[in-house]
Every structure is written in C-alpha cells, then in structure tokens.
Amino acid sequence: MVGGDAAGMSAASQARRLNHDLEIVAFERGTYVSYSACGEPYYIGGLVESLDRLVARTPEQFAKRDIEVHTRHEVTAIDLGRREVTVVDLAANSSRTVGFDHLMVSTGSRPLRPSYIKGVNLPGVVGLRTLDDAAAVKQLIDGDVKKVLVLGGGYIGIEVAEAIVDRGIEVIMVTSGRHVLERTLDDELGTLVDEAVRSYGVELHTGLRVQCIQGTDRATGIGCDEIEFSADLIVIGLGAGPEVELAKAAGIQLGDSGAVAVDEYQRTSVEGVWSAGDCAEVRHRVTGKPVNVPLGTVANKTGRIAGTNIAAAINGTDPKPFPGALGTAITKIGDTEIARTGFKVAQSREAGFTPVVGAVTGTTTAGYWPTAKRMDLMVIADQKTGRVVGGQIVGGQGAGKKIDVIATAIWNGMTAEELAWVDLAYAPPFSGVWDLVHIAARRAAEG
Amino acid sequence: MVGGDAAGMSAASQARRLNHDLEIVAFERGTYVSYSACGEPYYIGGLVESLDRLVARTPEQFAKRDIEVHTRHEVTAIDLGRREVTVVDLAANSSRTVGFDHLMVSTGSRPLRPSYIKGVNLPGVVGLRTLDDAAAVKQLIDGDVKKVLVLGGGYIGIEVAEAIVDRGIEVIMVTSGRHVLERTLDDELGTLVDEAVRSYGVELHTGLRVQCIQGTDRATGIGCDEIEFSADLIVIGLGAGPEVELAKAAGIQLGDSGAVAVDEYQRTSVEGVWSAGDCAEVRHRVTGKPVNVPLGTVANKTGRIAGTNIAAAINGTDPKPFPGALGTAITKIGDTEIARTGFKVAQSREAGFTPVVGAVTGTTTAGYWPTAKRMDLMVIADQKTGRVVGGQIVGGQGAGKKIDVIATAIWNGMTAEELAWVDLAYAPPFSGVWDLVHIAARRAAEG
Numbered sequence: 001m002v003g004g005d006a007a008g009m010s011a012a013s014q015a016r017r018l019n020h021d022l023e024i025v026a027f028e029r030g031t032y033v034s035y036s037a038c039g040e041p042y043y044i045g046g047l048v049e050s051l052d053r054l055v056a057r058t059p060e061q062f063a064k065r066d067i068e069v070h071t072r073h074e075v076t077a078i079d080l081g082r083r084e085v086t087v088v089d090l091a092a093n094s095s096r097t098v099g100f101d102h103l104m105v106s107t108g109s110r111p112l113r114p115s116y117i118k119g120v121n122l123p124g125v126v127g128l129r130t131l132d133d134a135a136a137v138k139q140l141i142d143g144d145v146k147k148v149l150v151l152g153g154g155y156i157g158i159e160v161a162e163a164i165v166d167r168g169i170e171v172i173m174v175t176s177g178r179h180v181l182e183r184t185l186d187d188e189l190g191t192l193v194d195e196a197v198r199s200y201g202v203e204l205h206t207g208l209r210v211q212c213i214q215g216t217d218r219a220t221g222i223g224c225d226e227i228e229f230s231a232d233l234i235v236i237g238l239g240a241g242p243e244v245e246l247a248k249a250a251g252i253q254l255g256d257s258g259a260v261a262v263d264e265y266q267r268t269s270v271e272g273v274w275s276a277g278d279c280a281e282v283r284h285r286v287t288g289k290p291v292n293v294p295l296g297t298v299a300n301k302t303g304r305i306a307g308t309n310i311a312a313a314i315n316g317t318d319p320k321p322f323p324g325a326l327g328t329a330i331t332k333i334g335d336t337e338i339a340r341t342g343f344k345v346a347q348s349r350e351a352g353f354t355p356v357v358g359a360v361t362g363t364t365t366a367g368y369w370p371t372a373k374r375m376d377l378m379v380i381a382d383q384k385t386g387r388v389v390g391g392q393i394v395g396g397q398g399a400g401k402k403i404d405v406i407a408t409a410i411w412n413g414m415t416a417e418e419l420a421w422v423d424l425a426y427a428p429p430f431s432g433v434w435d436l437v438h439i440a441a442r443r444a445a446e447g
Numbered sequence: 448m449v450g451g452d453a454a455g456m457s458a459a460s461q462a463r464r465l466n467h468d469l470e471i472v473a474f475e476r477g478t479y480v481s482y483s484a485c486g487e488p489y490y491i492g493g494l495v496e497s498l499d500r501l502v503a504r505t506p507e508q509f510a511k512r513d514i515e516v517h518t519r520h521e522v523t524a525i526d527l528g529r530r531e532v533t534v535v536d537l538a539a540n541s542s543r544t545v546g547f548d549h550l551m552v553s554t555g556s557r558p559l560r561p562s563y564i565k566g567v568n569l570p571g572v573v574g575l576r577t578l579d580d581a582a583a584v585k586q587l588i589d590g591d592v593k594k595v596l597v598l599g600g601g602y603i604g605i606e607v608a609e610a611i612v613d614r615g616i617e618v619i620m621v622t623s624g625r626h627v628l629e630r631t632l633d634d635e636l637g638t639l640v641d642e643a644v645r646s647y648g649v650e651l652h653t654g655l656r657v658q659c660i661q662g663t664d665r666a667t668g669i670g671c672d673e674i675e676f677s678a679d680l681i682v683i684g685l686g687a688g689p690e691v692e693l694a695k696a697a698g699i700q701l702g703d704s705g706a707v708a709v710d711e712y713q714r715t716s717v718e719g720v721w722s723a724g725d726c727a728e729v730r731h732r733v734t735g736k737p738v739n740v741p742l743g744t745v746a747n748k749t750g751r752i753a754g755t756n757i758a759a760a761i762n763g764t765d766p767k768p769f770p771g772a773l774g775t776a777i778t779k780i781g782d783t784e785i786a787r788t789g790f791k792v793a794q795s796r797e798a799g800f801t802p803v804v805g806a807v808t809g810t811t812t813a814g815y816w817p818t819a820k821r822m823d824l825m826v827i828a829d830q831k832t833g834r835v836v837g838g839q840i841v842g843g844q845g846a847g848k849k850i851d852v853i854a855t856a857i858w859n860g861m862t863a864e865e866l867a868w869v870d871l872a873y874a875p876p877f878s879g880v881w882d883l884v885h886i887a888a889r890r891a892a893e894g
Binding site: 006036038039042047048053054285295296297298300301322323324325326327328329330331332339366368369370397398400401402403407408409411412414418422423424425427428429430431433434435437 | 483485486489494744748772774775777778784786788817847851856858868870872876877880882884
C-alpha cells in the first residue's frame with residue numbers, strides 16, 4: 001500500500017479479512033493513517049478536541065490484525081520491472097527498496113496551488129489535506145491570527161471558514177465562481193449558500209479571480225489589480241488534484257481526468273498494480289464513464305473493492321466490480337445544510353442529457369411545525385428518458401440527508417415520475433405528507 | 448366524494464386538474480375537510496396553536512377551484528341501482544338525495560373500541576380521528592385533568608402521550624404488546640422505544656390486556672382483575688379500523704382485510720364507484736397483495752390516483768395504477784426518532800420470505816461529533832433472493848428519515864448487497880463515512 005488513508009487502509013483491512021496469510025505492508029509519508037480528513041475543519045474550529053479523535057485506527061491497531069504500517073515513510077519510486085518500491089524513512093533519513101507481488105497506489109490528492117497565482121507558495125499560504133496540515137493550521141489559528149483569507153468557495157473552503165468564524169476570527173472568502181460551490185450546485189441553490197455563508201459572518205466576495213498573493217518572506221494578503229485584502233493567514237481551498245506523480249513516473253497509465261486509469265475492479269494498466277481513492281478514476285454510475293471523484297466515501301468504497309480484488313487474485317476467487325459513484329456530497333454552514341448528487345444542469349447537458357428541472361421551495365417539516373425552516377430542493381431529470389440524473393438541496397436542519405433518497409433513485413435508474421410515488425415516511429416533525437422529493441420529482445416529470 | 452379528508456379531497460383536486468367541466472361535490476360529516484390528522488397530537492400538546500393551522504384547504508378555497516364542499520353533511524346510504532346517495536344535513540337535520548355518475552368512497556377509518564373491553568363506550572373514553580375529536584380532547588385537557596390513561600402503544604398512543612406530558616399532566620400508558628409499536632417494530636428496537644417513552648416521563652405498562660373500564664356515568668379508570676389505575680381521562684389508541692359500514696350496506700365488496708376491495712386503479716367491485724384512503728385496500732409493493740395501510744401518505748397518494756382515474760374514465764384517457772405501499776412510517780417521542788418500512792421479521796416470514804437481519808448500533812453523526820446520539824438500525828432481507836424487505840430505525844435527531852433510503856431500496860427491489868454500495872452523502876455532522884444503512888445492509892447480505 002502506497003498511502004495509508006481511506007483507500008489504502010480499507011484495501012489492507014479487506015484483503016486481510018479475505019486472506020489471513022497475506023503479508024501486507026503500508027507506507028504513509030504523514031504521521032497518521034486511516035483518519036477522517038473530513039473532520040479536520042472541525043478540529044480547527046474546536047468542535048473536535050483532539051486529532052486522535054479523527055483517527056479511525058492507529059498503526060498499533062493495524063499491527064494487531066497483522067498489517068504492517070510505516071508512517072513517516074515516503075515511497076519515492078516504483079520500479080515495475082523489478083517489482084519493488086523505494087521507500088524513504090523520513091525520520092531516519094534513510095532509504096531502502098521493498099519488493100511486492102501486488103501494489104496498491106493510494107496516494108490520495110493534494111490541494112491545488114495554481115501557478116497563475118503569484119506568491120501561492122509563500123509561507124503563510126496553507127492547504128488542508130492531512131492531519132499534519134490540520135495540526136499546522138490549528139497551531140497558527142491558536143496563535144495571534146486576527147484575519148484569515150480563504151481562497152476558494154468549495155466544500156473545504158466553506159467548512160474552514162465556518163470553523164474559523166467559530167474561533168471568533170475575521171474571515172474573508174474569495175471565489176472566482178458566480179457563487180460558492182459553483183462546481184457542484186446550480187445558481188439558484190448556490191446563491192442561497194452565499195446568503196448562508198454571509199449570514200454566518202463571513203465576508204464573501206464572488207466572481208473575483210485572485211492573481212497574486214502579496215508578501216515577501218510571508219504572505220500578508222492578496223491583491224494586484226483593484227482588489228486588495230490583508231490577512232494574517234491564507235487558506236487555499238481551490239480544489240484538489242489527484243496525487244499521481246509517482247504513478248506517472250513509473251509508467252502507470254493516467255486517464256483523461258488526470259487520475260490513475262483503472263477498470264471497475266480497480267486494476268491499473270499494469271498487472272498486479274491497483275489504485276483507488278482520490279488518486280484514481282472511478283466509473284460514474286449514470287454514464288459509466290471514468291471520472292475523478294475525490295470524496296472520502298468513494299475512497300473507502302473503492303479501497304474496499306481493491307482489497308477484495310487483490311485477495312481474489314491471490315485466492316483465485318471472483319473479483320467484484322465497483323458499482324459506480326454519483327458524487328453525492330453534503331456539508332453545512334451554521335444551520336444551513338447543503339447536499340447534492342449526480343449531475344447539475346450544465347453537467348447533465350455535457351453528459352448528453354436534456355435536463356428538465358423540478359424545483360420546490362418548502363419547509364424542512366410540516367409548514368405548521370414550530371421549528372419549520374426553509375428548504376429548497378431540485379430534481380434534475382432527462383427529458384427523453386425521464387430518468388433522474390441529479391439533485392440538490394439547501395435548507396435547515398434535516399434537509400441535507402434527503403439527498404440520499406434522490407441518490408438511491410438515480411442509482412436505480414428511476415424516472416422522476418416513479419420517484420414521485422415512492423412510499424416515504426411522513427410525520428409533521430419530519431416533512432409534509434408529500435415529501436419535497438415527491439413534489440420536485442413530480443415537477444421534473446411534468447417538465 | 449363521500450368523506451372530505453386526505454383521500455377524498457386529493458381525488459377531488461386531481462380530478463379538477465384533469466377535467467375543468469366536471470361537477471364535483473364532497474360531503475363530510477365533520478366540521479373540517481382536508482386536514483392533517485397527524486398534526487392533532489401536537490395541537491393537543493400546544494405545539495400547534497390553532498386547529499386552522501392543521502387545515503390544508505378550507506371549503507372556501509375548494510369553492511374557488513369549483514369543488515363544492517358540504518361539511519356537517521353525512522352520507523347515510525348509497526343506492527347503487529339509482530346511482531344516488533342519501534345525505535343528512537346535520538346542522539339543519541334535513542335529508543335529501545343526490546345523484547352521481549362516479550362515486551368516491553373515502554370514509555377513512557375509526558379508532559377501534561373493542562367490545563371485549565367493558566365500559567369502552569363510557570363518556571370520558573375518547574378516540575382521536577377528526578379535528579373535531581382533537582378539539583374535544585384539547586378542551587378536556589385544558590380543563591381540570593390531572594391524570595390521563597392512554598390505552599394502546601401505537602403511533603397515536605405515543606404521540607398523544609408525548610403531547611400530554613408536554614402539558615405537564617401525568618400519563619399512564621398501557622399496552623397488551625410486549626413493547627410499544629409491537630405491530631410495526633421487532634422486539635430489539637421496540638424495547639428501545641419503551642425506554643424512550645419511559646424517559647420522557649410516561650408510566651408505561653406493557654403486556655397488560657385491559658378488560659374493563661371503570662365508572663358509572665363517566666370513566667374513572669381501568670381495572671377488573673389485579674390491575675387498577677384511576678384517571679380523569681382515557682384516550683384509546685388501539686388501532687384504527689376502516690370505516691366501511693356505508694360501503695358494505697350498499698353491497699360494495701370488501702377485501703380480506705375488512706377494507707373496501709379495489710384494484711390498482713382504485714376501482715371497487717362496482718362500475719363507477721371508487722375508493723381510496725384508510726377505508727380501502729392497497730397493493731403491497733413487495734408482495735403485490737391487498738392490504739389495508741391506514742396512513743396519511745397512502746391516503747393522499749391513492750386519492751390522487753382515484754382522481755386521476757375518475758377523470759381518465761370521463762376523458763377517455765389511460766388510467767394510472769397505484770404503484771404500491773410499503774407502510775413506511777415515522778414518529779418521535781422527545782428526541783428519539785422511530786421509523787420503519789416494509790415487513791418486520793415475523794411479517795416477512797408470513798409473506799413467504801426467509802428473513803435475515805442486519806442490525807447495527809451506531810451514532811447519528813460521526814462518532815467524534817459532539818452531538819452524536821445513539822442510533823439503531825435494522826435491514827431485513829430475504830435469504831433466498833437477497834432482496835431487502837424491511838427496515839427499522841430508532842435513534843436521536845436525524846436518525847428517522849434515513850428510513851427513506853431503505854424504503855427506496857425496497858421499492859426498487861434492491862438486494863442488501865446492492866444497498867451496501869449506494870453512493871450516500873457523508874460529512875461528519877451527518878453520518879459516518881459508511882452510513883449505518885450501508886453497514887446494516889452489508890450484515891444482512893452476509894447473513
């Protein structure tokens with residue numbers, strides 16, 4: 001295993017379950033393995049008290065299951081001819097080679113630092129990926145930071161902004177998008193999230209493409225043209241790219257998305273070399289086409305599939321295909337929950353569909369329930385086939401996880417008309433007698 | 448329309464949408480039409496301030512859509528030969544006959560008052576069905592009531608008990624079941640609900656079959672044998688039976704469940720006579736067999752189907768079948784949410800399946816999230832086919848509506864193995880990276 005987070009350690013655990021004799025070794029260049037990267041903003045914000053709470057399993061726990069884990073060990077080269085990797089022990093600063101029969105590339109992703117931004121690599125410009133990153137950011141925040149600039153309006157940007165506001169620190173967020181979460185939400189719902197971000201106390205600037213970061217020894221803010229903001233710390237959340245340098249250098253084939261190309265069994269172009277998680281492609285459930293979906297859910301699932309299939313290759317049993325990803329995701333800022341699945345309108349058009357949108361503004365509970373909060377929900381269907389291809393939700397407490405019903409509908413190839421009749425649960429504290437999913441699906445069905 | 452609540456008025460509205468010329472008349476013996484019966488306990492408890500808030504549409508609003516509504520008008524006979532009904536104006540105490548081309552029987556249900564309970568019809572023993580009932584109970588509670596006895600541990604019993612505790616009144620609940628919600632939950636989860644009911648301050652007695660209600664002019668408590676409880680008011684929640692006397696007297700065929708027999712188009716045994724809602728049967732989504740599912744969700748959906756098909760019969764268009772019911776339901780007591788769908792273990796056996804249970808105890812959010820609450824979830828699958836046939840949930844805030852994912856899975860005939868891989872949304876405030884639905888489904892799949 002090269003890389004010991006979600007995909008790598010899921011694969012290791014699953015391979016162990018299916019084969020007790022296999023020798024399994026994992027190398028992780030960071031200090032921690034098997035951790036919840038999604039929990040990092042909440043550690044920074046103080047909701048989660050210690051980094052240890054974000055660790056699902058320690059190297060010691062893996063050792064008990066006879067899985068050998070080496071942290072602070074970086075694999076620097078893969079030699080496919082000799083079937084060995086070069087590993088650097090970062091603490092000892094020594095290097096050795098280790099042979100393999102099967103190799104799992106689970107190197108994850110890295111925060112993008114676009115080269116068009118001058119000064120993007122200055123000290124004081126931090127990204128968030130590993131627990132070590134989170135520890136570093138937390139330490140800075142705990143120090144004398146009065147103003148933080150968040151570059152980017154994606155999931156991580158929003159979650160970090162929320163966390164830092166929770167610490168009583170001023171936050172300015174700048175995104176080049178028309179609204180936050182532009183890649184995953186359509187404008188109608190995205191602008192609602194803008195409102196939520198602002199209500200939470202974040203100074204949000206949309207449609208602003210940052211060209212340079214100011215500072216000499218250390219970043220002090222942004223601004224070259226008319227825009228200028230000073231800050232004690234800059235957090236970049238401009239998306240993540242698959243960490244593929246190692247695989248690429250070894251000659252493992254990459255896909256069009258830039259991630260490692262794999263088939264539905266997580267097999268790369270090289271026999272006995274597997275890949276899963278943020279660094280690899282997956283099949284989209286709707287189109288069957290390879291895409292890169294850097295989400296923890298997908299990393300855990302594809303890792304488990306890789307582990308199943310490594311064991312299957314050794315045990316001589318049938319491999320299991322990964323059944324696909326929809327990019328279902330959820331987050332929140334304050335009391336506003338945000339969720340999405342499948343394609344947004346423009347994406348569904350690119351995928352060859354003719355999108356029809358069924359949108360509804362309603363409440364999280366029966367309208368007369370005292371804690372009813374506004375909730376907006378969209379179902380996107382293909383006009384030709386009627387099939388549901390996407391869904392988006394923004395609303396108060398209880399709104400977000402309704403996305404799972406739409407995801408399950410897409411998963412099963414349901415039409416919007418069919419979705420409008422599913423027997424969903426109702427009681428006044430939970431929804432209207434027709435769930436908003438029903439109403440939006442009906443509207444999408446009626447086009 | 449005979450009966451003007453969910454099914455009747457959904458049918459009326461839908462028929463009007465599809466045919467603008469149709470003459471539509473609805474008779475309702477109560478004071479209100481188109482109301483949320485499910486909201487009644489919350490009116491009694493004071494969470495919902497006025498009965499008007501529970502009314503979706505008033506007769507005046509229906510009149511604007513050219514639907515004639517007569518409240519306090521009871522249909523006392525149906526003459527199928529003459530195609531007319533006898534209607535009594537309860538206010539004027541006068542009677543007349545009204546002809547029809549199509550007749551919709553939507554008489555709903557009535558709270559069961561089992562004759563084996565001596566004194567069950569004494570004053571001071573109240574049931575809850577219509578808004579008029581709710582008004583009457585509220586008035587009693589607002590008066591000098593210090594102790595209330597709730598007979599029955601079903602949904603209504605639990606919701607009424609919660610409401611009355613909220614009013615600061617002592618509540619004793621007695622059920623003959625091994626635990627509350629015995630008809631819809633298996634023992635493992637049902638006993639968790641018992642705990643929640645007790646924690647909320649209700650004095651709960653299970654396994655106690657009440658034989659008689661004491662009192663001469665008015666109920667004063669229960670007890671004949673060893674058990675004896677006094678009370679100022681007795682609320683019965685011993686289930687509901689379909690209100691079919693009128694249909695039966697007219698010669699409309701009933702099904703084995705005792706409800707009006709209908710096909711999937713909501714057609715009764717008599718041409719041009721339709722039925723939907725609590726008084727009618729529906730097809731179970733899993734078995735295709737007729738069952739009686741007295742839930743507001745089903746009433747609204749079957750009512751809409753009846754309205755579609757009445758209009759279709761007149762317009763000469765294709766009728767639409769009702770796609771089935773799963774009996775998905777949800778309720779809460781205090782902060783504990785309770786939900787279920789499909790068959791429980793014994794029911795799935797009766798339906799010819801070999802049940803395998805996948806059960807998990809986890810948390811409503813990531814385990815490290817500060818508001819994480821315990822959550823128990825069961826997925827029931829058929830061993831032979833792997834198909835999911837049921838699901839149950841008991842847990843803290845956010846737990847209940849996850850049942851919709853299981854319901855959507857059953858709806859689509861998914862196997863437990865398939866359900867274990869669906870791309871559901873994850874973030875630490877909402878679930879673990881593997882949702883409890885995934886984990887329970889996996890356990891059911893692995894049998």
